[in-house]
Amino acid sequence: MGELIGYVRVSKSDGSQVLDLQKDALLNSGVDASMVYEDFASGKKDDRSGLESCIKALRSGDTLVVWKLDRLGRDLRHLVTTVDDLHKRGVGFRVLSGQTPIDTSTAQGKLMFGIFASLAEFERELIRERTIAGLQSARARGRVGGRKPRMTPAKIRLAQAAMGQTETVVADLCKELGVSRQTLYRHVGPQGDLRADAMKIVGD
Known part of the structure; x- marks a missing residue:
């Protein structure tokens, strides 16, 4: 059985109380305190060195645990890409609260994972189609x-x-x-x- 690995992120507007709330939720779900990665976003620069280290530490069979879905992705595209990458690597995903709790050990959670993977594939196809259309247009202009x-x-x-x-x-x-x-x-x-x-x- 793999490890439970947690990730928490706070911004200036969140304050330390939100960090404590996230950590408590992760620890109560079974994540060991030594397996929690942190990021502190401030201003326009959203440094995600903690997330990068967390993603690198994950192995097939592990489960990434976050407090809410918005803690993981800086925008929808980044979120979809990250979750799709976890799926391909055999890493589970658990969101503890919010309007979209997810647990890939359940049928509903697996369905959500599949939706994320489909969205990622859809995004790749859109990029490819737009780029091909742009190249064809450039060739037509000479x-x-x-x-x-x-x-x-x-x-x-x-x-x-x-x-x-x-x-x-x-x-x-x-x-x-x-x-x-x-x-x-x-x-x-x-x-x-x-x-x-x-x-x-x-x-x-």
Whole structure:
């Protein structure tokens, strides 16, 4: 049986009482105090080093426990992506309170997990379709004569969405992007990870 690993987050407006409330709820649910990761968000910069460490610590069979759903995701897209990643890694998920309590050890919880996974897949398809449409529109307007084909932010987004998908044929992707295989791999790795040349284009 895996570990119960907890995550708590507070912002300036929450105050310490909310942190204590979250911790108490996690400890009462069976999470060991040494297995609770914390983040303190302040101002516009939402530092999530605690969440990053928490995600890295999770192993297949473990269960991530949070007080409320809004503690985990900074926005809907981030939440969907995070929960989908947990599902793929065999990690359980439990939300203790709020309007959407979730426990993947129950049938309802598994259904919620499936919905999150479907939303993540839907988002990836939307990104891919929008990017392809943008590329086709750019080709229809014509290229500037003599310019060397290069990667753009739109092409990088498409490559990110496509790379790592089992159905993706790299040669076809290169043709769609209008770049060489060497150029593609210089910007995006086999699993969709951004490389140094891509970071210079899309920003950090």
